[in-house]
Amino acid sequence: TLNATGEDLAALAPQAQAAVDALTPVNAADLHPALAGKFALAQEALPLLPTLLTLSPQLPALVGFDGPRTYLLLIQNNHELRPTGGFITAIARVTLDDGQLVDLDVVDSYRVFNRAGEYPPAPPPMQRYMEIPLMLLRDANWSPDLPTTATLIETLYQRDTGIQIDGVVTADLHALELLVEGLGSIRIEGMDQPVTRENVLAVIKEFWQNPEGEDGVSGGSNADNQKEFVEWWRQRKDFMPAFAAAVFQRLQRGDVDPAAVLRAGLTALNERAVQAVINDPDAAKTLADLGWDGSIAPRPDADYLALVDMNMGYNKVDAVMQRALEYTVTWDEAGRPTATATIAYRHPVKVDDHTCDLTPRYGATYDEMTARCYFDYVRLYAPRGSVLVKATGLEADSVASQPGENGTEVFAGYFVLQPGDEHVVSFEYRLPETLTPEDYALVMQRQSGAAPLPMSIQVEESRLDTVLHAGRLEWAPTDPLDAPAVTPTKP
Known part of the structure; x- marks a missing residue:
């Protein structure tokens, strides 16, 4: 079975790590020219292998080979720092089935709200200093322990939309930079220039200010009247769904360097630019052991x-x-x-x-x-x-x-x-x-x-x-x- 194969592969992770430790110090330039180039490529890709082997038992289920899986991707703006990484500016609902993306819905976090819904009270400091009385989804990352926050996020999302979620993933602006770097660049429909790591934040800021370009509505306090402000407000985050669609289309076409994308992903996970909480006990343990689940994780002996x-x-x-x-x-x-x-x-x-x-x-x-x-x-x-x-x-x-x-x-x-x-x-x-x-x-x-x-x-x-x-x-x-x-x- 896929799971048994995954467990067999996971057992090889320590040997793969030993190979990484042995080969990393070798200088490819010291080798014969016929081998140097290939060896350098192997050195670049090999450090990814132990982690991939460790995750292999859970991967089939996580990507929907035994039934569809629906995840929430929280886009966190770390320019407005919140406990789990930033203000939840946008929310993407991602559904995977048989390893394929079958649904992608990206919305402004302000739109995930039910006027008839019941919400828990906000923590006292938020009530006192921010005058926020209730814990809406966009402000629900009060706990820096992501598993705690994810439980609340899933509960609120199901109340607001009626949709059950299989896990929560967070990504901040640094994660977007790393992702674009891994892809080389991204082309977005309607934009003249490609989006690169060097310009992605500038593009986001410019789109926030002028969602329709220089001839369209101007943002924020530049709006000439209430009608123009409302029009701008509704469009100010439209870059996110366009960006997400372009990225997923690129990934599904296979027009990528897999090693570069994996490196970007591992860097993002290790630097906490991306975190993941999955409602599968085995996957949750693996993510926790790797330090990728965003948990507050003290050691009892330290x-x-x-x-x-x-x-x-x-x-x-x-x-x-x-x-x-x-x-x-x-x-x-x-x-x-x-x-x-x-x-x-x-x-x-x-x-x-x-x-x-x-x-x-x-x-x-x-x-x-x-x-x-x-x-x-x-x-x-x-x-x-x-x-x-x-x-x-x-x-x-x-x-x-x-x-x-x-x-x-x-x-x-x-x-x-x-x-x-x-x-x-x-x-x-x-x-x-x-x-x-x-x-x-x-x-x-x-x-x-x-x-x-x-x-x-x-x-x-x-x-x-x-x-x-x-x-x-x-x-x-x-x-x-x-x-x-x-x-x-x-x-």
Whole structure:
């Protein structure tokens, strides 16, 4: 059977990884010219093989060989950072049957809404700062633990549409860049220029501002009247269905370099630009083991740290926001550990005489929405049993401490940052006493949708300075200096 064959292939994954480890250090240029080119191509494609073998038992079912599978693809705009990666700007319903795409429906997330429906209340911080009373689908990614969010998303979607879903996949703007790079370029009907990695974000911004081109309606605050604004609002995201259709048509034609597309996909998964939660226990376990399911995933034998920012300002400031994290752990004479996490935020866009305004509104251009104040609700995830000592840089009445998902403790609070300014937030807290200097290890997860994170870790006399590109870092002071600091998968 297909499943048995897949299990046989999965058993070969460790051998494939051993082959990758053996061949990667070889310099193709040192080989005979007749072999060098082919060997270089093999080196490029071979690292994909262990992952493909690992997934092989689940692939037939996931692509619909034993019946249609319907998934939601959430397009998250990480220029407006939300806990699972960005504001849910568009939703694609994708149905696969016998390995073929049989249905693709891409809509503005604002259109997935039932006026007669019942919705759960929004979390208190969203009610307080954003004046959002109910949890609609477009705002439902409050939990940074994607399996938790996906359960809510599926429930809301079924209530709104009556359609049952088999899984949820997220993709942010960086994922779109990687996808276009893997495809080389994309041709979209009605556009003169091809879409490339270099211009895809510029094309999205231009289409947002002028959906019908220079002679059509102008967007946002440039609209001349209410009728023109409504017409623009209805069209402002029409690029997404056109882009999705062009990509899927290209993939189905087979006019692609499979290795390049797979590399782009694996990079996106390892960098948390793409995440997936599938309602199949075996597939869910495989995705979790690979670190691709977007879960908050502490280790019971290690310290844990995850920084989660939520842009509450109805703007696109995260397109320019800069962050850096400094983390220190010390033990007192009684052997009790204390951690301090300090996050430096920098808003590089200077705006003279700017007044912070939380009113939801569009701008004359997309980039104008990056030149606004940053209204941030920040959460820091730590091991369960951690106790907050103090927090600075936050509005005093916003500071909170509570249990989090999957055996964590969460410290949180709210602040506002003016354009052109810098701001520092710090959390000091006591860690569980089970963490000792002798066997200390740290697991750090980078938020999906966030830019690569510069970070410095100081544990007693040991220090690590790195920029976290992958979704996960596992580090111990005993690691050799030349050991890889970043691991994209779970143990």
